[in-house]
Amino acid sequence: MSENEATTSHPESANEGGDKENEFLEPENKRRKTTPSSDKKYKLEERLGGILCCAVCLDLPKAAVYQCSNGHLMCAGCFTHLLADARSRDDTPTCPTCRVEICKTTATRNLAVENAVSELPSECQFCNKQFPRNSLERHEQEECEERVSGCKYHRIGCPWRGPFHEKTNHEQECGHPKKSGAEVMEALEILDQKVMEERKLYKAIFELLGYDKITFNDIQLKPYRSDDFVHRLLYESSRFYVSGHQWLVKAKITENQKDPTQNSERVMTYQLVLKSKVSTALSLSYIVLCGPVGDIKVQPRVYKFDFTEHENETPYETFPLIDAAECNRLLAAKTINFRLIMFWASN
Structure with missing residues (x-):
């Protein structure tokens, strides 16, 4: 056999051998399935x-x-x-x-x-x-050693906040217990102010409980649309009678914003409307609480208003909801239920 014939026949034999080897190779897809991967996305x-x-x-x-x-x-x-x-x-x-x-x-x-x-x-x-x-x-909240913790002397002004495992060492070296009374007075005044605000609310409620007339009504607000060019969402209750007078409650969402859907921090405001005519001034205090029907979460506030012949609507006051998420929850419901307590003294 000539040298040229040998050279031309050699690649053919190599291809035949390569084809036989490829017959025993696993398909690419099967190899991919059996190959372990440490990538997190496959967990x-x-x-x-x-x-x-x-x-x-x-x-x-x-x-x-x-x-x-x-x-x-x-x-x-x-x-x-x-x-x-x-x-x-x-x-x-x-x-x-x-x-x-x-x-x-x-x-x-x-x-x-x-x-x-x-x-x-x-x-x-x-x-x-x-x-x-x-x-x-x-x-x-309870177990992690790295959770953020505050110093036990924060009530007298220590601003330290750090990992829980460092709290003991900090408190042993904290300098606030060694400060004079005059130096910690600023922190105590802030604390006293918060306590006084809570006491003021409780005191107002206890004083109202001594009024001659106390009534409560379970109110249901139903939504409707205004007739403005841009329809606004409003709420109104049915009329109810208290002490011979006719009343209703109105409410609206995010008063100062044209499109409430563009703001996730929604606020609800409400007003009390006297529909009857009065000849003498009627001084009234009122408060909104959670009633037996709804599960509204509120932080109570006492409002006061003097109704007269020409002033028969209270200003829109902030509905005392705990946060904006609670406002969204009320908007998602078909109706809003709460209890309105009204206090007034006999003239």
Whole structure:
């Protein structure tokens, strides 16, 4: 055999050998499946976190989980915010994923997802260790050695805040106990001011309990739309009678903002309206509390107003809700229920 023939025949034999070797190689997809990966995105808890997260805020829910009729998940805060936004716009609330209509009657709690989320690991914000979500709050508040703690002498002005494990050493070296009374007076005055505000409220309520006439009414506010160019969301109660006079309560949302949907920090204000005619001035004090029907969360405030023939509406006062999230929760409801207590002395 000539040299050229040998050279030309050699590649053919090499290809035949290569083809035989390739026959025993695993397909690329199969090799990819069997090859272990250390990437975090392939961990089960990471994949479940992406599946069980809220469709609005894209975070894992901390408490209740609601779902639309197609099964898309929403945490309780985002769910009530969607309903509140739709109520403010006079629109129908829809699921942000599939646009199906949602409301408190059609959306249901998903207890299986709530239980599954509570078992997923979450990182402690102080020590960066992972714990099941159902025990993370207790760990951060009571057990974590890195949790932020304050000095026991903060009541006399010590501003120190640091890791819990450093608290004992700091308190042993803290200089505030050795300060003179004059030096700690500023801190005590601030503390006294807070206590005096609470006492002032309690004292006002106790004084009102000594009035001749005390009545309470369980009020239900129902929403309606104004006739303005930009329709505004307003609330009004049915008329009720107290001591021979006819009254009603009005309320509105975020008075100084044209479009309440552009602000998450919503505020509700209300006024008391006297619908009857009075010949003499009627001095009245009133307070809003949680009633037996609703579960509204309020921080009580006492308001006072003198009703006359020409002044029959109180100014709009701030509804004493605990925060803006509570306002969203009330907006998401069809009606708002609370108890109104009215005090006045006989003329």
